Amino acid sequence: DIQMTQSPSSLSASVGDRVTITCRASQSITKYLNWYQQKPGKAPKLLIYVASTLQSGVPSRFSAIGSGTDFTLTISSLQPEDLATYYCQQSYSFPQTFGQGTKLEIK
Amino acid sequence: EVQLLESGGGLVQPGGSLRLSCAASGFTFSSYSMSWVRQAPGKGLEWVSAISGSGTTTYYADSVKARFTISRDNPSNTLYLQMNSLRAEDTAVYYCANSRGTSSPKYNWFDPWGQGTLVTVSS
Numbered sequence: 001d002i003q004m005t006q007s008p009s010s011l012s013a014s015v016g017d018r019v020t021i022t023c024r025a026s027q028s029i030t031k032y033l034n035w036y037q038q039k040p041g042k043a044p045k046l047l048i049y050v051a052s053t054l055q056s057g058v059p060s061r062f063s064a065i066g067s068g069t070d071f072t073l074t075i076s077s078l079q080p081e082d083l084a085t086y087y088c089q090q091s092y093s094f095p096q097t098f099g100q101g102t103k104l105e106i107k
Numbered sequence: 108e109v110q111l112l113e114s115g116g117g118l119v120q121p122g123g124s125l126r127l128s129c130a131a132s133g134f135t136f137s138s139y140s141m142s143w144v145r146q147a148p149g150k151g152l153e154w155v156s157a158i159s160g161s162g163t164t165t166y167y168a169d170s171v172k173a174r175f176t177i178s179r180d181n182p183s184n185t186l187y188l189q190m191n192s193l194r195a196e197d198t199a200v201y202y203c204a205n206s207r208g209t210s211s212p213k214y215n216w217f218d219p220w221g222q223g224t225l226v227t228v229s230s
Contacts, residue, residue: 001169034216036152043202043223044144044152049216050208087152091208091215094166096142096154 002026002090006099014107019075021102023088028068032092035064035073038101039084047086048073080106109133109219111203116224123193123228129186129203129221137161137181140206142217143188145199145226155201156188157212166212171197193228200225 003026013019023033035048046055048064051071061076075082083106088099115127129141143155156177157166165177176189186203201224204217 032214036217038152043220044217045220046216046218049218055218089152089154089217091213094157094213095168096157098152098154101151 001095002029002093002097004088004090004097004099006086006088006102008102009100010103010105012105012107013078015078015080017078019078019082019104021073021086021088021104023066023071023073023099025069025071025090025092029090029092031067032090033066033071034089034091036087036089037082037084038087044087078104078106082106109205111205111219111221113201113203113221113224116201116226118227118229119193120230121194121228124189124191125193125226127188127190127201127203127224127226129188131184131186131203131205134205136179136184138210140210140212140215141177141179141186142204142206142212143177143186144202144204144217144220145197146202146223147196147199150199153199157206158186159212160210164212190226193226195228198226198228 031051036044038044064073085101085103112130142157158177174192178187204220206215208215
């Protein structure tokens with residue numbers, strides 16, 4: 001199975017800060033990496049697919065890059081509504097696997 | 108608008124069975140793969156199972172293989188998850204999700220997700 005490791009597991013940042021979350025795969029997944037946002041008590045929501053494509057309706061402050069084993073999600077200017085847990089997910093092979101999540105708190 | 112609505116969750120004893128349903132609307136159901144993803148209380152997301160649009164190809168996580176069966180009824184736009192021999196560690200919110208990107212469940216992404224249904228396995 002492909003292991004997905006996110007870092008950090010949690011972070012606290014201020015409104016307006018630039019925030020970066022990293023996801024590393026245990027083997028190459030080429031470009032098949034997706035990012036989700038899960039707000040407390042809600043279902044996950046797709047942010048980014050195939051490594052860097054912004055899902056329709058997602059604010060442009062969210063962006064992502066990466067290929068192979070290393071991927072990054074960036075929030076350019078943190079907003080209060082970005083309070084959530086963020087997950088990466090690989091769809092390169094089965095079983096599809098998620099990272100353990102990064103809990104983002106607002107200072 | 109694409110909508111997914113899960114049902115069928117509840118309290119079941121260890122060793123028992125439960126069938127989850129996911130009613131889909133707003134898209135051509137048979138054209139898309141579908142998946143189940145679960146989340147244990149306070150934990151992260153775990154992919155459980157996927158099925159192709161035609162229903163002929165299925166995939167399972169090792170943790171549920173031989174106990175869970177995914178299926179679909181395309182005429183009624185409904186996805187199912189039959190769960191047998193349930194264990195305490197199966198306790199979770201179960202989400203159905205539309206697999207987008209390709210006709211296969213592979214190389215895809217989940218969008219949208221249903222609101223989830225809670226399964227509790229306890230005596």
